[in-house]
Amino acid sequence: xxxxxxxxxxxxxxxxxxxxxxxxxxxxxxxxxxxxxxxxxxxxxxxxxxxxxxxxxxxxxxxxxxxxxxxxxxxxxxxxxxxxxxxxxxxxxxxxxxxxxxxxxxxxxxxxxxxxxxxxxxxxxxxxxxxxxxxxxxxxxxxxxxxxxxxxxxxxxxxxxxxxxxxxxxxxxxxxxxxxxxxxxxxxxxxxxxxxxxxxxxxxxxxxxxxxxxxxxxxxxxxxxxxxxxxxxxxxxxxxx
Amino acid sequence: xxxxxxxxxxxxxxxxxxxxxxxxxxxxxxxxxxxxxxxxxxxxxxxxxxxxxxxxxxxxxxxxxxxxxxxxxxxxxxxxxxxxxxxxxxxxxxxxxxxxxxxxxxxxxxxxxxxxxxxxxxxxxxxxxxxxxxxxxxxxxxxxxxxxxxxxxxxxxxxxxxxxxxxxxxxxxxxxxxxxxxxxxxxxxxxxxxxxxxxxxxxxxxxxxxxxxxxxxxxxxxxxxxxxxxxxxxxxxxxxxxxxxxxxxxxxxxxxxxxxxxxxxxxxxxxxxxxxxxxxxxxxxxxxxxxxxxxxxxxxxxxxxxxxxxxxxxxxxxxxxxxxxxxxxxxxxxxxxxxxxxxxxxxxxxxxxxxxxxxxxxxxxxxxxxxxxxxxxxxxxxxxxxxxxxxxxxxxxxxxxxxxxxxxxxxxxxxxxxxxxxxxxxxxxxxxxxxxxxxxxxxxxxxxxxxxxxxxxxxxxxxxxxxxxxxxxxxxxxxxxxxxxxxxxxxxxxxxxxxxxxxxxxxxxxxxxxxxxxxxxxxxxxxxxxxxxxxxxxxxxxxxxxxxxxxxxxxxxx
Numbered sequence: 041x042x043x044x045x046x047x048x049x050x051x052x053x054x055x056x057x058x059x060x061x062x063x064x065x066x067x068x069x070x071x072x073x074x075x076x077x078x079x080x081x082x083x084x085x086x087x088x089x090x091x092x093x094x095x096x097x098x099x100x101x102x103x104x105x106x107x108x109x110x111x112x113x114x115x116x117x118x119x120x121x122x123x124x125x126x127x128x129x130x131x132x133x134x135x136x137x138x139x140x141x142x143x144x145x146x147x148x149x150x151x152x153x154x155x156x157x158x159x160x161x162x163x164x165x166x167x168x169x170x171x172x173x174x175x176x177x178x179x180x181x182x183x184x185x186x187x188x189x190x191x192x193x194x195x196x197x198x199x200x201x202x203x204x205x206x207x208x209x210x211x212x213x214x215x216x217x218x219x220x221x222x223x224x225x226x227x228x229x230x231x232x233x234x235x236x237x238x239x240x241x242x243x244x245x246x247x248x249x250x251x252x253x254x255x256x257x258x259x260x261x262x263x264x265x266x267x268x269x270x271x272x273x274x275x276x277x278x279x280x281x
Numbered sequence: 282x283x284x285x286x287x288x289x290x291x292x293x294x295x296x297x298x299x300x301x302x303x304x305x306x307x308x309x310x311x312x313x314x315x316x317x318x319x320x321x322x323x324x325x326x327x328x329x330x331x332x333x334x335x336x337x338x339x340x341x342x343x344x345x346x347x348x349x350x351x352x353x354x355x356x357x358x359x360x361x362x363x364x365x366x367x368x369x370x371x372x373x374x375x376x377x378x379x380x381x382x383x384x385x386x387x388x389x390x391x392x393x394x395x396x397x398x399x400x401x402x403x404x405x406x407x408x409x410x411x412x413x414x415x416x417x418x419x420x421x422x423x424x425x426x427x428x429x430x431x432x433x434x435x436x437x438x439x440x441x442x443x444x445x446x447x448x449x450x451x452x453x454x455x456x457x458x459x460x461x462x463x464x465x466x467x468x469x470x471x472x473x474x475x476x477x478x479x480x481x482x483x484x485x486x487x488x489x490x491x492x493x494x495x496x497x498x499x500x501x502x503x504x505x506x507x508x509x510x511x512x513x514x515x516x517x518x519x520x521x522x523x524x525x526x527x528x529x530x531x532x533x534x535x536x537x538x539x540x541x542x543x544x545x546x547x548x549x550x551x552x553x554x555x556x557x558x559x560x561x562x563x564x565x566x567x568x569x570x571x572x573x574x575x576x577x578x579x580x581x582x583x584x585x586x587x588x589x590x591x592x593x594x595x596x597x598x599x600x601x602x603x604x605x606x607x608x609x610x611x612x613x614x615x616x617x618x619x620x621x622x623x624x625x626x627x628x629x630x631x632x633x634x635x636x637x638x639x640x641x642x643x644x645x646x647x648x649x650x651x652x653x654x655x656x657x658x659x660x661x662x663x664x665x666x667x668x669x670x671x672x673x674x675x676x677x678x679x680x681x682x683x684x685x686x687x688x689x690x691x692x693x694x695x696x697x698x699x700x701x702x703x704x705x706x707x708x709x710x711x712x713x714x715x716x717x718x719x720x721x722x723x724x725x726x727x728x729x730x731x732x733x734x735x736x737x738x739x740x741x742x743x744x745x746x747x748x749x750x751x752x753x754x755x756x757x758x759x760x761x762x763x764x765x766x767x768x769x770x771x772x773x774x775x776x777x778x779x780x781x782x783x784x785x786x787x788x789x790x791x792x793x794x795x796x797x798x799x800x801x802x803x804x805x806x807x808x809x810x811x812x813x814x815x816x817x818x819x820x821x822x823x824x825x826x827x828x829x830x831x832x833x834x835x836x837x838x839x
Binding site for chain 1: 591592593594595596597598599600602605609612613615616617687688689690691692693694695696697698830832833
């Protein structure tokens with residue numbers, strides 16, 4: 041469960057997030073959509089502990105990430121918008137290093153990595169250097185690394201950039217299964233069809249605030265649009281207002 | 282094309298304008314401090330030059346030969362700095378992914394001009410802080426006129442340009458040689474790292490050759506003979522240096538004020554301009570081909586890549602956070618050929634200095650056993666050692682929290698604190714530097730016949746100073762992380778980078794000087810040891826506090 045209570049984030053004199061309150065329950069898939077510069081990525085960086093809030097508190101499964109960062113971070117799986125990793129590492133070493141950071145014993149890690157590589161059918165690439173991987177392969181490794189320690193919360197910044205259609209389907213299945221198993225997902229994205237298909241709740245984020253939120257159906261209804269209007273069109277409609 | 286030139290030339294001005302667009306007062310203050318630091322360094326070098334020459338001039342017998350030696354040494358230093366810099370800049374220009382979009386336009390050849398301009402500008406920066414004060418100091422001391430001083434500036438500029446061009450030509454030759462070898466063996470082996478490794482191997486072979494020819498000369502004879510013998514000995518030792526001839530012109534200009542200096546400066550400057558134009562035309566014609574050659578590599582987008590080299594992946598056996606950071610650092614240093622090359626160059630130079638100690642001792646012993654070197658030689662050995670440690674720290678430790686910029690998410694989201702990272706980096710780099718540095722330092726002391734107890738004191742001071750330098754680099758890195766660049770060369774020219782350089786080098790000189798002054802009094806040495814320990818504890822505390830406030834990411838501009 042994610043609880044955001046009165047969180048603000050300022051960079052010097054510029055406020056990016058304005059007293060935000062948001063609660064995402066266990067087993068819920070929350071998609072945050074919005075224009076560039078709205079503060080979505082900043083919010084996800086606050087939740088993952090990459091940034092510290094200027095005001096307010098963030099609780100992950102009841103643990104305050106500022107007060108108990110190690111315990112809170114152990115619950116998170118984070119998929120970044122840019123899957124950059126040290127060029128001199130192989131894919132296997134990267135996953136192994138991530139596993140070691142989460143205190144997974146070495147013998148368990150190796151078994152888990154082998155199992156995860158099969159999901160995207162990338163077994164055979166793991167002992168080659170990261171610098172030689174394509175964008176898609178890098179993205180797959182960063183998704184798999186986020187799942188390695190069985191997190192209860194997934195924080196995702198653009199999950200499918202650079203993936204081919206089959207890999208997109210696999211990714212959607214992974215996320216779907218994760219939520220069905222009781223996991224909590226917060227996803228920031230511009231690929232709205234993924235949000236439309238997977239999210240149980242969608243929030244439109246603008247200028248550091250949630251402008252409107254609800255299920256896909258609720259958003260369509262509130263905008264007084266025909267039932268099968270795509271989220272793309274619903275989004276444009278709200279922004280035009 | 283001319284518009285692109287205009288845009289590129291106006292770029293530095295735009296950067297300054299953008300830099301001053303926000304927090305104007307703070308940033309003007311930062312520039313003011315930077316200029317003060319440069320001025321401080323410049324004035325220190327100017328004063329040191331005059332005082333040094335003043336000291337030398339008291340020895341009437343050796344004076345003239347030493348002036349000649351200074352001119353030679355000065356230009357050799359300029360050569361090493363600008364030649365090395367030009368190779369690094371030109372090699373880095375082919376690695377910059379941000380240049381891809383320019384290379385894809387019809388104006389791609391502009392990059393040849395930009396890179397040549399960039400590498401000349403970056404080589405010429407040492408003018409500001411080092412060359413101008415040294416030349417002005419010599420001119421002031423020798424009382425030469427303004428024209429001679431101006432000509433010495435022209436000569437040095439021409440020398441830097443020629444050396445930078447030589448660096449470019451050497452790199453181009455290396456790439457084309459690899460291309461030729463690729464056609465011979467039927468496999469593409471052209472790569473940046475291999476091109477640089479080839480250059481390093483060639484340089485080492487050339488130094489080894491020079492060493493073999495120059496080393497049989499007699500150093501001590503220099504101190505025994507008259508002016509003619511001294512100059513003869515000096516020339517026999519130095520004639521193999523690449524800057525020998527041109528340094529002789531500088532000597533003629535500033536120390537002898539004769540007509541040869543003026544004439545040769547004019548001829549050399551003309552030749553430099555001709556060479557510059559020729560190399561620009563050459564680089565302009567081959568830049569695209571070299572770019573294409575150096576962009577090729579492995580590309581893995583799927584499973585079927587059996588033909589591509591695989592690596593033996595490391596297992597990260599530990600589950601302790603600090604231990605993992607140490608393992609990761611070791612792995613990445615080992616995998617990055619550029620990093621390894623840095624270590625090899627710095628340690629190679631340090632070993633070369635040790636070989637000189639050995640050679641000088643052997644030479645001195647020919648004139649009677651048990652030659653005792655003056656105390657300042659041992660302090661100098663300590664200063665040289667700490668200087669090399671500072672250079673390695675600037676490259677490897679100072680960028681710690683800036684270099685992790687793009688990969689910060691991996692450590693930032695994991696249950697590991699910035700303090701763990703700082704401790705990991707402190708342990709690994711202190712360990713490596715002491716592991717490599719201690720035997721070299723001890724070897725120097727053994728060669729120079731230093732006693733066991735004073736050598737032990739020097740080693741303790743050296744070890745604590747290594748910790749101090751590494752801690753300083755980590756503290757500045759975590760307190761002032763750079764969100765815009767992770768490139769060690771760029772970071773070293775930022776304000777915290779310059780602060781690190783000034784503090785580390787200043788501290789090195791102070792510690793070595795104190796050791797020279799107090800070595801005969803053990804109590805004072807113990808006091809110095811305590812002082813460095815207190816500084817280490819203070820820096821540890823500052824680093825801990827900075828790690829508590831550290832954020833892995835900066836403002837996202839969208």
